[in-house]
Amino acid sequence: MNAVYINGAACISVQDTLNKDFIYHLKPEKSVQVLKAIEPNYKELIPPALIRRMSKTVKMSSMASHYALKEAKVEVPDAIIIGTGMGCSQDSEKFLKNVIDNHEEFLTPTHFIQSTHNTVSGQIALALQCHAYNFTYVNHSSSLEFSLLDAKLQINDNEASSVLVGSTDEQTERTMELYRLNDTIKKEANLPVDYLNSSTDGVIWGEGASFFVIEKEKKENSYAQLIDIQITNKIEINIVPTFIEDFLAKNKLTRNDIDVVMLGFSGDSKSDTYYTKVMDLFSNSELLYYKHLSGEFNTASGFSTFMACHILKHQEIPEVMMINHLKKDKIEHILLYNQFGGNDHSLILLRKA
Structure with a gap:
């Protein structure tokens, strides 16, 4: 396969990665069990009425994808491919909670509709009016890698010349409780973490959304060859x-x-x-x-x-x-x-x- 180029990249994370000078202000986080992403002012790009109906992962992805496309000077990509491990888990939890609280009666469909894993790619496509190839990979921690591989194949097979590739995951309260119970998340007694020489099990949990524009041709602002x-x-x-x-x-x-x-x-x-x-x-x-x-x-x-x-x-x-x-x-x-x-x-x- 031929190499392709990453011509746009944007990230919302625990660090202030939307800031141009973020690389000089990176701060290690070693003493908290769960880290929250630094969220931008969504109102700059998303109408307030829509923001209220969006889960965190949809909002983060909408913003990150906008900045990646803007950087690559691409208005509408030829394909949208998203990788996610947990999907829209906030809406999933809200829907399940409604099922329990309302004894399976009088349920509103909104949270159920928005709980599917491909909600993110669908919302971005709707916003861009992109009717092209749209796919979501849910392959645990290799979801982004499968998305990048698919994008590379799309371009090498001349099915697309520009592909928006993203990865996104959000936290939810109940899931974090379960991760604490099964020791996926590090116990408080084992904090702060020495990442390079740890003697205890478990991790500090984070979240975020990273988006890339993959293209066939190199540009002046290209980041790298994939x-x-x-x-x-x-x-x-x-x-x-x-x-x-x-x-x-x-x-x-x-x-x-x-x-x-x-x-x-x-x-x-x-x-x-x-x-x-x-x-x-x-x-x-x-x-x-x-x-x-x-x-x-x-x-x-x-x-x-x-x-x-x-x-x-x-x-x-x-x-x-x-x-x-x-x-x-x-x-x-x-x-x-x-x-x-x-x-x-x-x-x-x-x-x-």
């Missing part, structure tokens, strides 16, 4: 080096060609061992981590992809992300490796545009 994506559900820890080296070999690269490796250390002692294994492979690369800035959630790799785009375009790495302090004169290739609880392993390879 070279390849690799996804596998389960893999033994001793096979991870082979998994990565085979992926690089497929793209005619070696470990020494990778300038930056971005790893998804989440503070979960069980699953972070995968990343520790990878660190040994890349002694000549700058090693970065990011979930101390975004929190862990199903589409947290959207935040890392957004950060990688900025690093490639501006050739600048925030010190708060550094694991080692190796300095490269020029950043040409970035490899992103993510997994969630030992499952859904993904690799994203980006090159400077």
